[in-house]
Amino acid sequence: DGKDGVQGHGKCDYETVFTNAKAGMDNVDKDYVRDMVYEMSKNSKFFVNEQQKNQQSDERNKRLKARVEALTQAELNSACQIADRFIDSEDDGRDLSRTFVHVDMDAFFAGIEILKNPDLANVPFGTGSLAMLSTANYEARKYGVRSAMPGFIAKELCRKPSPRSNLKPAELLFVGNYRHGEYSHVSKQIMKVLEGFDPHIKRAGIDEAYLDVTDYMKKHDMTPTQVADKIRSTVENTTVTFLQHPTPAAGLTCSCGVAPNRRLAKICSDIRKPNGHYILPPSRDAILHFVSTLPIRKVNGIGRVSERMLQHVYGVTQCGQLLEHRAAICASLRPLTWKWLMGVGLGL
């Protein structure tokens, strides 16, 4: 019924779980996916529990918002001064001298399965179970299937694709998780290769890593583009070598983000996914422009709860707005929290 547009209880709340865009899902009929997820979820215990949690966070947000609205002009002014001092000093200390790369494997588990059995590339499949998928291949993503989606819902999305799409009904294939040992093994090999670019590489989960390539670039006299291309081809070549499959045409691909710090590099690696790279130049202007309209949810560390809080309490949906609302944010959140958020707004 058309009444659930407001907040708190309808499918509009629930949609945030699976409709935020993932790579390869640009042409997905998001409304259709949202409705399907809602229809298949609405009577479950899980759904009720989710709504309860949303309601609790809404109440917390309301209390916080009341506190913000009760702030006096004097309090806001003094908070603004404190925030400004902090922001200036952070901005002064901005380090643009180093180059970081975030390397993110494309549909990692699915990619390995395709190398094992190339026929899988042309049919929609996911790794995991009817209860939960850990990865979907790009064929499945066309139907709106994505990681962390319950398999039974994914299956239904493939069986009954959106009438507004030109997708043919398909049977989603499930590949069980029995090869997890191999996934870890492949991951270790990739990390080893990446250490050639930075011996102090930071792993982030099984299929991601942060590299500081400053020294590597200097030593080999390379541009950011050259480094990103080299990393991508090296990863692809090594995976094709040690995964020995029947038709050794291509290995696993990855995407890279290049930026003056890890936080920005991570965001950049998602932009040209799959099998691409994006470079954010090391200039203050470029960075401030980049973050000004960047949705806060893209930032690592801002999840469902923080997104709702910033939106409902301060009206902030983009990183740049964090700076505009610095007075209220500084006056109402803990020091560690508001300082972290100002760093996000500055693209630090």
Added chain:
DNA sequence: TACATACAC
């Protein structure tokens, strides 16, 4: 210390 919440993969 122990438990709870948020977040990420």
Added chain:
DNA sequence: TATGGTGTATGTA
């Protein structure tokens, strides 16, 4: 039929 398992960080009693 059916919505994970694990690790990290931070906050709170």
